[in-house]
Amino acid sequence: MSQTLLEVGAIVKSAREVWDGPGYIVLQDDVIEDIGRGEYPGSRAGMTVVKRPHRVAIPGLVNTHGHAAMTLLRGAGDDLPLMTWLTERVFPMEAKLTEDAIYWGTLLACWEMIRSGTTCFTDMYMSMHKAAAAVEESGMRAVLSWGMVGLDETSARSGIRNSESFVGAWHRQAGGRITVTLGPHAPYTCPPDYLQQVAELAGRLAVPIQIHLSETRTEVDDCLRLYNRTPIAHAASCGLFEHPVLAAHCVHVTDEDIEIMRANDVHVAHNPQSNLKLASGIAPVPSMTQAGLIVGLGTDGAASNNNLDMFEELRLAATLHKAVAFDASILPAAQAFQMATEDGAKAVFLPAGSGTLEKGAAADVTLLDLRSPHLIPTHSLLSNVVYAAGADDVTDVFVAGRALLSNREPQTIDTERVEYEARRIAQALSQ
Amino acid sequence: MSQTLLEVGAIVKSAREVWDGPGYIVLQDDVIEDIGRGEYPGSRAGMTVVKRPHRVAIPGLVNTHGHAAMTLLRGAGDDLPLMTWLTERVFPMEAKLTEDAIYWGTLLACWEMIRSGTTCFTDMYMSMHKAAAAVEESGMRAVLSWGMVGLDETSARSGIRNSESFVGAWHRQAGGRITVTLGPHAPYTCPPDYLQQVAELAGRLAVPIQIHLSETRTEVDDCLRLYNRTPIAHAASCGLFEHPVLAAHCVHVTDEDIEIMRANDVHVAHNPQSNLKLASGIAPVPSMTQAGLIVGLGTDGAASNNNLDMFEELRLAATLHKAVAFDASILPAAQAFQMATEDGAKAVFLPAGSGTLEKGAAADVTLLDLRSPHLIPTHSLLSNVVYAAGADDVTDVFVAGRALLSNREPQTIDTERVEYEARRIAQALSQ
Numbered sequence: 032m033s034q035t036l037l038e039v040g041a042i043v044k045s046a047r048e049v050w051d052g053p054g055y056i057v058l059q060d061d062v063i064e065d066i067g068r069g070e071y072p073g074s075r076a077g078m079t080v081v082k083r084p085h086r087v088a089i090p091g092l093v094n095t096h097g098h099a100a101m102t103l104l105r106g107a108g109d110d111l112p113l114m115t116w117l118t119e120r121v122f123p124m125e126a127k128l129t130e131d132a133i134y135w136g137t138l139l140a141c142w143e144m145i146r147s148g149t150t151c152f153t154d155m156y157m158s159m160h161k162a163a164a165a166v167e168e169s170g171m172r173a174v175l176s177w178g179m180v181g182l183d184e185t186s187a188r189s190g191i192r193n194s195e196s197f198v199g200a201w202h203r204q205a206g207g208r209i210t211v212t213l214g215p216h217a218p219y220t221c222p223p224d225y226l227q228q229v230a231e232l233a234g235r236l237a238v239p240i241q242i243h244l245s246e247t248r249t250e251v252d253d254c255l256r257l258y259n260r261t262p263i264a265h266a267a268s269c270g271l272f273e274h275p276v277l278a279a280h281c282v283h284v285t286d287e288d289i290e291i292m293r294a295n296d297v298h299v300a301h302n303p304q305s306n307l308k309l310a311s312g313i314a315p316v317p318s319m320t321q322a323g324l325i326v327g328l329g330t331d332g333a334a335s336n337n338n339l340d341m342f343e344e345l346r347l348a349a350t351l352h353k354a355v356a357f358d359a360s361i362l363p364a365a366q367a368f369q370m371a372t373e374d375g376a377k378a379v380f381l382p383a384g385s386g387t388l389e390k391g392a393a394a395d396v397t398l399l400d401l402r403s404p405h406l407i408p409t410h411s412l413l414s415n416v417v418y419a420a421g422a423d424d425v426t427d428v429f430v431a432g433r434a435l436l437s438n439r440e441p442q443t444i445d446t447e448r449v450e451y452e453a454r455r456i457a458q459a460l461s462q
Numbered sequence: 463m464s465q466t467l468l469e470v471g472a473i474v475k476s477a478r479e480v481w482d483g484p485g486y487i488v489l490q491d492d493v494i495e496d497i498g499r500g501e502y503p504g505s506r507a508g509m510t511v512v513k514r515p516h517r518v519a520i521p522g523l524v525n526t527h528g529h530a531a532m533t534l535l536r537g538a539g540d541d542l543p544l545m546t547w548l549t550e551r552v553f554p555m556e557a558k559l560t561e562d563a564i565y566w567g568t569l570l571a572c573w574e575m576i577r578s579g580t581t582c583f584t585d586m587y588m589s590m591h592k593a594a595a596a597v598e599e600s601g602m603r604a605v606l607s608w609g610m611v612g613l614d615e616t617s618a619r620s621g622i623r624n625s626e627s628f629v630g631a632w633h634r635q636a637g638g639r640i641t642v643t644l645g646p647h648a649p650y651t652c653p654p655d656y657l658q659q660v661a662e663l664a665g666r667l668a669v670p671i672q673i674h675l676s677e678t679r680t681e682v683d684d685c686l687r688l689y690n691r692t693p694i695a696h697a698a699s700c701g702l703f704e705h706p707v708l709a710a711h712c713v714h715v716t717d718e719d720i721e722i723m724r725a726n727d728v729h730v731a732h733n734p735q736s737n738l739k740l741a742s743g744i745a746p747v748p749s750m751t752q753a754g755l756i757v758g759l760g761t762d763g764a765a766s767n768n769n770l771d772m773f774e775e776l777r778l779a780a781t782l783h784k785a786v787a788f789d790a791s792i793l794p795a796a797q798a799f800q801m802a803t804e805d806g807a808k809a810v811f812l813p814a815g816s817g818t819l820e821k822g823a824a825a826d827v828t829l830l831d832l833r834s835p836h837l838i839p840t841h842s843l844l845s846n847v848v849y850a851a852g853a854d855d856v857t858d859v860f861v862a863g864r865a866l867l868s869n870r871e872p873q874t875i876d877t878e879r880v881e882y883e884a885r886r887i888a889q890a891l892s893q
Contacts, residue, residue, distance in 0.1 A: 102838070106845035110794035143835035146854075248788070307781035308849070310790040337849035338836045343774070350738035357679070359741040363541035404574035405769045407533070407881055408888030414537035418739070418768035423577075423854030450838055457839030 034059050034078045035432060036071055040401050041087040041412055045387040046369035049412050056088060058394040061206065061431035066390055081434075085402050086426060089416060090386050091150025091395035092341040093375030096241075096279040096300035096329030099154045099162060100128065100136030102143065103457050104334040113247065113309055121334060124460045125157075132460075134161040135452040140339055141169035142444045147340045147422035150395035150430045153277070153300070153329065153379050155214040155241055159197050167205040170435045170443045172395060174379040175201065176214025176241050181225030190215075191232060198236050208431055210239075210380060212277070217243040218262045219250055226269035239275035239380050241300075242266065245288070246280035247311050263288035263297075272297055277378055279329065282306050282314045289315075289322045298325045298378040301370070303347040305331030317352050317361050320370075327375030340422045345371040349417050364417040398427035465490050465509045466863060467502055471832050472518040472843055476818040477800035482843050487519060489825040492637065492862035497821055512865075516833045517857055520847060521817050522581025522826035523772040524806030527672075527710040527731035527760030530585045530593060531559065531567030533574065534888050535765040544678065544740055552765060555891045556588075563891075565592040566883040571770055572600035573875045578771045578853035581826035581861045584708070584731065584760065584810050586645040586672055590628050598636040601866045601874045603826060605810040606632065607645025607672050612656030621646075622663060629667050639862055641670075641811060643708070648674040649693045650681055657700035670706035670811050672731075673697065676719065677711035678742045694719035694728075703728055708809055710760065713737050713745045720746075720753045729756045729809040732801070734778040736762030748783050748792050751801075758806030771853045776802040780848050795848040825863035830855040 035058040042050040050068055057065040057078075065073075108120030128136075133156065144152055151172035154162055159177040166173040177197045179190030194213050202211035213236075215221045215229045233240050245251055245262045254262045263284060266272060272295035279300040281288075292299070301316050319326055328344040330336050349367035353359050376386030384392035399406065405419045428436040435443050466489040473481040481499055488496040488509075496504075539551030559567075564587065575583055582603035585593055590608040597604040608628045610621030625644050633642035644667075646652045646660045664671050676682055676693045685693045694715060697703060703726035710731040712719075723730070732747050750757055759775040761767050780798035784790050807817030815823035830837065836850045859867040866874050 102835075105839065105841065105850060107841040109842070109845045109849060110791050112790050116790070139835060139838060146835060304777075304781060307785040308790070310784040310788050310792070312785055312788065333850070337845065338852070340836075340852060343777070343852075346735075346774070347778075350735060353741040354738040354743055357741050357743065359543050359547070359739070360541050361741070402877075402881060404533075404570060404577060404877070404880075405771075407570060408536065408885050410536065410538040410888060410892060411540070414540045414768065418540060419536060419764070421769070421771060421774075421854065422852050446833075446835075449835075450833060454839050457841065461841060 032060060033432060036075060036078045036080045037088060037396065038071065038080065038082045038084065039086045039088045039398065040084050042066070042388060043087060043089045043413060043416060044389060045090065045373055046365040046413070051409065051412050053084065056388060056396060058396070058429060058432040061394050063388060063390055063392050063394050066388055083398055083427065085400065086398040087401050087412060088388060089397050089399065090372040090388050091397045091428065091430065092148050092371050093327060093379060093386055094144060094149050094152040094329050094339065094341055095277065095327035095375050095378045096153050096302050096331055097339065098156045098332035099140035099152065100133045100156055101332030101334040102139040103128070103132060103136040103453060103460060105337050107334065107461065127460050128157065130158045130161045132456045133158040134165050135449060135456055137162040137165035138169060138444060138449050139453045140333065141165060141171050142441060142446055142449055143339045145169065145171065145428050145435045145441060146425060147342065148397040148425040148428060149339070149341050150397065150428060151376065151379065151381065153241065160200060163201045163209055166209060168443065170430050170433050172208045172430055174210045174212060176212045179213065179215045179221065179229060181221040187225050191228065195232065195236065198238055202238060206431060212239040212241050215240065215242050217250070218254055218265050223269050226266065226271055230270040230274060233274040239277065240271060241277040241279065242271070244278040244281055245283045248283050251283045261285060261288050263291050267291050267295065275380060280306065280311070280314065281319070282312045284315065286318070289319055289324065292324055293322045298327065300329040300378060301326050301348060302329045302331040302344070303351055304343060305335045309335050313351060313355055316348065317356060320366070325374050325377050326370055327378030328371050341371060342421050345417060364414050368413060368417050394429060394432035396429040397425060399424040400426050463491060464863060467506060467509045467511045468519060468827065469502065469511065469513045469515065470517045470519045470829065471515050473497070473819060474518060474520045474844060474847060475820060476521065476804055477796040477844070480843050482840065484515065487819060487827060489860060489863040492825050494819060494821055494823050494825050497819055514829055514858065516831065517829040518832050518843060518847070519819060520828050520830065521803040521819050522828045522859065522861065523579050523802050524758060524810060524817055525575060525580050525583040525760050525770065525772055526708065526758035526806050526809045527584050527733050527762055528770065529587045529763035530571035530583065531564045531587055532763030532765040533570040534559070534563060534567040534884060534891060536768050538765060538892065558891050559588065561589045561592045563887045564589040565596050566880060566887055568593040568596035569600060569875060569880050570884045571764065572596060572602050573872060573877055573880055574770045576600065576602065576859050576866045576872060577856060578773065579828040579856040579859060580770070580772050581828065581859060582807065582810065582812065584672065591631060594632045594636070594640055597640055599874065601861050601864050603639045603861055605641045605643060607643045610644065610646045610652065610660060612652040618656050622659065626663065626667065629669055633669060637862060643670045643672050646671065646673050648681070649685055649696050654700050657697065657702055661701040661705060664705040670708065671702060672708040672710065673702070675709040675712055676714045679714050682714045692716060692719050694722050698722050698726065706811060711737065711742070711745065712750065713743045715746065717749070720750055720755065723755055724753045729758065731760040731809060732757050732779060733760045733762040733775070734782055735774055736766045740766050744782060744786055747779065748787060751797065756805050756808045757801055758809030759802050772802060773852050776848060795845050799844060799848050825860060827860045828856060829858035831857050
């Protein structure tokens with residue numbers, strides 16, 4: 032049994048409860064065993080005591096959509112129309128990604144995410160056993176899927192085979208920190224009968240599904256032309272929504288789409304910065320949350336963002352929709368914070384309580400520097416975290432009770448090695 | 463004479479020229495005396511040598527609009543309609559701002575801006591002699607104006623008097639680091655005859671003008687009702703544009719407005735995050751730059767942002783307009799970078815060359831950590847700076863040849879004292 036006592040200057044337990052004064056959190060193995068205001072009243076015997084009187088503890092941020100090893104493609108193609116970017120830059124480089132590349136690219140992503148306060152991320156990519164090995168080593172929590180594309184018989188079959196073996200090997204492994212889901216890429220890369228097969232497999236393996244849906248206007252137009260249905264209605268008609276589904280993007284959704292998602296409890300990963308940079312558009316998030324959908328926030332891959340900083344997504348989610356609606360009261364700080372933490376955790380199928388600092392919840396905690404100029408003064412701690420904090424304020428990160436970042440120093444990743452390997456691989460990719 | 467030799471791993475001289483390999487910069491007194499690739503060929507005798515082999519040098523960022531001491535109101539009111547926010551939160555607190563508060567609030571802003579790589583900022587507020595004292599002490603470059611409001615005779619007269627004495631006392635002072643401009647707040651707080659007086663004063667004192675124009679739809683509608691002209695056309699008709707003018711926001715401008723601004727060489731401060739958060743809207747920046755207007759970027763005050771991080775504005779400017787236009791090639795990385803540096807410097811009336819690292823330019827330099835995970839790998843250094851870098855990557859800042867931040871440590875500001883005073887004052891404000 033391992034016990035850590037965190038003594039901090041303030042605590043944001045959740046979007047609903049902020050303690051603006053000293054408090055403590057006891058991490059016992061991988062859960063929060065106790066949390067309270069003031070001094071810890073119990074005995075410190077046998078505990079690792081971490082004193083951080085000038086830090087605020089918040090639940091670790093949850094990144095609900097991405098492609099981790101795309102860090103290796105960061106900046107390889109920007110300011111290009113989506114299809115040019117994909118066909119001329121991304122696909123040729125991705126064709127050269129080896130298992131080695133996936134491992135190091137994922138570790139680079141983990142380093143970047145830990146340093147910016149994220150404790151759990153979601154991934155859909157290739158050679159995922161190597162990504163899982165990187166996650167295990169980094170100490171992060173992750174929801175992983177082997178991307179499935181059904182455009183030809185060979186890739187369709189290998190998608191099913193890889194996913195099935197990946198579920199068998201890694202679901203609930205790494206001390207329970209890894210969840211495996213199925214990852215059909217999108218309706219435009221997975222024909223209807225393939226989506227039906229995926230749905231059937233999800234039922235048989237009892238795992239959730241993640242998929243890209245309604246990211247661009249072109250995707251929706253094409254889907255309407257081919258199937259006379261929106262991507263959301265089409266996914267429903269293929270039986271996908273009979274299983275737990277996390278739908279990424281949902282930029283171009285109708286009120287009927289939102290009603291279909293609500294009726295089927297489809298979760299949404301909102302990726303505001305990627306949607307802006309790729310010129311996809313702005314998702315109608317206020318309509319989705321008003322309908323009761325669970326919406327989390329995500330960075331998407333580093334090739335389309337170009338970083339994995341969840342504070343940027345948090346801030347953008349809390350500001351962007353105000354301007355669209357010409358209403359400054361839309362999506363207030365507490366709601367945005369909940370999307371980045373508790374609702375993100377729900378969106379990616381973590382157990383109840385995850386994404387909060389409640390007793391009994393997973394011991395995933397991020398500490399921010401209260402002495403950072405961004406966070407001075409403190410008229411509202413929650414407002415400061417949502418509208419002012421940045422990656423530079425993150426000093427400590429705990430996942431499942433273990434310190435992954437301590438006083439800004441990575442504890443689990445050999446960052447010099449990761450930098451060396453990532454530069455080596457990136458050079459090979461661009462040749 | 464003081465000479466500093468910076469040895470760095472890479473240099474972004476300007477949006478047009480990136481050196482992706484070792485180089486050097488010689489800062490002599492307050493200008494860049496030499497810059498080159500590889501090793502400095504001259505003698506190092508008498509020079510302060512700063513070795514930063516794992517840093518990239520970029521021109522210091524220029525923040526073209528803000529209200530520095532509003533750091534003291536950070537988070538005091540969010541998620542509220544503009545008029546509620548102003549009348550119920552901002553104005554009552556501002557009424558309590560003493561000269562002491564302006565001094566400490568401005569120093570807090572300087573600390574935050576230095577730490578996030580900004581070397582020059584723009585300010586329009588009150589008790590500006592105290593703000594100027596803070597700027598002088600911090601070592602930053604600044605373009606300051608004493609806010610002028612003409613809603614009654616007393617404040618109108620004191621606005622003129624304060625501005626005139628402020629110009630006399632501080633214009634081109636602090637070793638030339640301070641520029642003073644006139645600061646008529648906006649057409650809705652300055653009646654036409656007052657704007658005419660301000661224009662006349664600008665001519666007499668030979669200083670530029672900064673003003674808020676066309677920030678909200680309501681402002682435009684009211685102006686049309688009152689004067690049968692848009693705020694831009696109205697400002698022109700009051701003679702304001704016969705002098706150099708920096709117009710903040712310009713969110714709701716017509717093609718005719720843009721043509722008036724072009725014909726009069728009116729500069730624009732684009733504040734994307736403030737415009738989103740206050741639900742003002744999204745400025746038609748691509749139309750303005752295509753028309754040839756000089757557009758810089760700004761944070762606005764910390765009460766409406768809520769931080770002073772120019773990397774966020776840079777990233778938002780480079781991504782937001784893509785989604786609005788559904789065109790990923792709009793406002794590419796180089797253009798956004800130019801807006802945050804060289805065009806920002808032009809916008810706030812700094813001498814030619816400012817905002818670049820060209821020989822002879824002002825010695826305002828920011829260094830970023832090339833070993834930050836955000837900046838690995840390096841397919842494109844400029845893309846990494848625009849789309850991935852953050853305040854956490856800033857390690858060193860020089861203004862006018864002097865180190866204000868060295869290996870992340872502030873060199874000119876007693877940050878513990880600033881934190882103490884800012885918290886003390888903020889507490890009094892909220893009582």
